[in-house]
Amino acid sequence: MDGARQVVCEFFEIGCLGSAKVEYFLNVIFGAYGMTSDDFVRVLQEQGVRYVYSHCLFNNEVHIFEQNFPDEHLFKYQEFKARVSDVLGVSLQNIAIVGSAKMGFSLTPGRSYEPFDEDSDLDLIIVCPALFRELWGGYFDYINSFTGRSYSDIAKGVFRHFVSVKAEEVVGDQLQYFQSWIDKVDGLRLQLQLEFKLPMEINYRVYEDWKYVDKYHMSGLSQL
Template identity: 30%
Template sequence: MDKQELKELIKQKTPLEFCRRYLFDQNVYLFDQKSENSAKGNYHDFKCEIGNALNTSPNNVAIIGSGKFGFSMNPSKKELLKEFNHGSDLDVVIVCPEKFEEIWTNLRKLYYTNQTNVKEIHAGDVFSKYLVVNHKMDYRSTYMRDTIGLLQELKKTINGMFRIKRVVNYRIYSNWSDVEDYHEHGISVLQGLLNGPRGDKI
């Protein structure tokens, strides 16, 4: 799918329809295209590797963003539908209720025991019902440090197995409804921009 085709799909479909029909299907640019930026192996094995590491179904794992379509879906970027390149991050959604609850519980415990900066760092994420573990942060929690270690090892594993030599960002959600809500809103904002003057330049 080229940029113009993607642009027209976003403009024509409702945001929720676009998410369900295209954003969460099994066609992924990173694995489908053949270039120096492509991954080796297949998408299902990639999802299984992450699912096994976090004890969740591979059906609960999805690549989104520029790695999914070959173009960024972030409406806040200066360049709309910016092309995926060697410097692009890989964004991965993981639905894992148990892990979400465990991390959230531990973050609250840290806040209540005087590591108050966790609220500032994670409040926005929690409001949108997802969690991102910050590997650069010094969490005063054995569980959080172990979780960072698990995710860092997972990154190394998929970098080696699938030749993905780029930053991998994991967003952990409690359920798919929250995933849909978040991305439906993002597509709605992007749709509005593509229907305006900035979209006319693409």
């Protein structure tokens, strides 16, 4: 450990921070943005689910932006949210990247913190009651049509007050029920791919309220 890092380390330890938090802050200060999965596990064990949720899951350090834009990742992430906000009419504060694109590894229970790679999707949270109702209305009309499929998966999400939408899977008979949504996200997808180097599929999870985001992710963290 070099001299400057040693001094900072001793400063934090004097302040009685846990070892995982010390290492995390050192990584940020000295340029190793974000957490490794090992760092994450230590912080989760030492600080608990509430701390990890509040300090790690929804900060502005996003793995895919640190990877694509190491010198301006914070600015680029804000620009990304601004583009989404303009198209969907949702406040920047109600838009967030989650999952492996955010952390650099999966937080899905049972996946052993699989690293983010070229085959990974980008999971995007949108919190907007009006958009939630619009998309749920589309699903409701679709499943009550003659061509509607089983709605068990949709119902599981709605029970948790979110609707998951992957634009690439809205095809055939579903199109008429989601045309407004498709019109918005088709152009947005191309813009995000070109401007932010994001060729992967984007999964939109639209929540009715932030309290349901809290419940869903706190529950997931407690299973790790």
